[in-house]
Amino acid sequence: MPRPPCLLWLLAVTFSLVPRAQPLAAGGSEEDEKSKTPLPAVPCDYDRCRHLQVPCNELQRASPTACLCPGLSSAAQPPEPPRLGEVLVEAEVGRAVVHWCAPFSPVHQYWLLLWEGGGAPQKGPHLNSTVRQAELEGLKPGGAYVVCVVAANAAGESSVPGPQSQGLDSAGGPAFGPCGRLSVPPRPLTVLHAAVGVGSALALLSCSALVWHFCLRDRWGCPRRGRQNRRGL
Numbered sequence: 001m002p003r004p005p006c007l008l009w010l011l012a013v014t015f016s017l018v019p020r021a022q023p024l025a026a027g028g029s030e031e032d033e034k035s036k037t038p039l040p041a042v043p044c045d046y047d048r049c050r051h052l053q054v055p056c057n058e059l060q061r062a063s064p065t066a067c068l069c070p071g072l073s074s075a076a077q078p079p080e081p082p083r084l085g086e087v088l089v090e091a092e093v094g095r096a097v098v099h100w101c102a103p104f105s106p107v108h109q110y111w112l113l114l115w116e117g118g119g120a121p122q123k124g125p126h127l128n129s130t131v132r133q134a135e136l137e138g139l140k141p142g143g144a145y146v147v148c149v150v151a152a153n154a155a156g157e158s159s160v161p162g163p164q165s166q167g168l169d170s171a172g173g174p175a176f177g178p179c180g181r182l183s184v185p186p187r188p189l190t191v192l193h194a195a196v197g198v199g200s201a202l203a204l205l206s207c208s209a210l211v212w213h214f215c216l217r218d219r220w221g222c223p224r225r226g227r228q229n230r231r232g233l
């Protein structure tokens with residue numbers, strides 16, 4: 001009867017694997033302490049997309065009860081690219097607020113790159129590792145831009161696909177990458193001015209047509225002659 005031992009063995013393997021399968025990210029120095037007390041499966045209050053988010057290892061250090069952090073890539077490697085989130089354009093003031101989410105990597109600082117058409121990008125100021133949003137200013141009405149978020153640590157910078165990347169979806173949003181398109185609509189006032197301009201031009205045209213018509217009538221005194229004259233033209 002080979003079946004019951006086989007099942008027992010399977011159960012034993014499963015149960016011995018379960019505790020190990022939990023994603024534990026223990027802080028190195030506290031290893032000894034933690035091996036004595038069992039770790040609770042409580043994630044730390046960490047959101048990689050939250051602005052001014054304290055790094056998870058600092059939360060762990062400050063927390064009175066142990067909590068779990070997401071695993072990170074090695075600090076000896078440059079960070080993975082952050083993920084661009086919402087980009088809110090305020091067309092009236094030529095400004096945009098860019099949001100992003102941290103990569104699962106140790107990050108020391110972030111900055112934004114902004115392309116307008118081809119050529120070299122403008123580099124934004126360096127932002128500390130808690131920052132998840134930044135403002136772009138001086139955007140031109142009707143302008144089209146590409147914005148990318150860069151993360152850096154002691155080992156280097158995250159990769160940037162650049163403005164000609166295929167990492168942007170057709171709607172212009174970020175396709176889970178560090179870059180996105182940003183188009184600033186023309187100023188509403190400009191549109192209004194254009195409409196008023198076209199309207200007054202049309203009004204002026206019809207006025208002058210009327211004036212011209214009545215002046216001719218007055219000069220020749222007879223509408224029939226006016227018509228003949230117009231035919232002659």
Ligand SMILES: *[C@@H]1O[C@H](CO)[C@@H](O)[C@H](O)[C@H]1NC(C)=O
Pocket residue numbers: 127128129130131
């Ligand atoms: C990081 O930058 C933000 C925004 O400039 C600031 O409010 C925060 O105090 C900074 N945090 C640290 C730890 O320097």
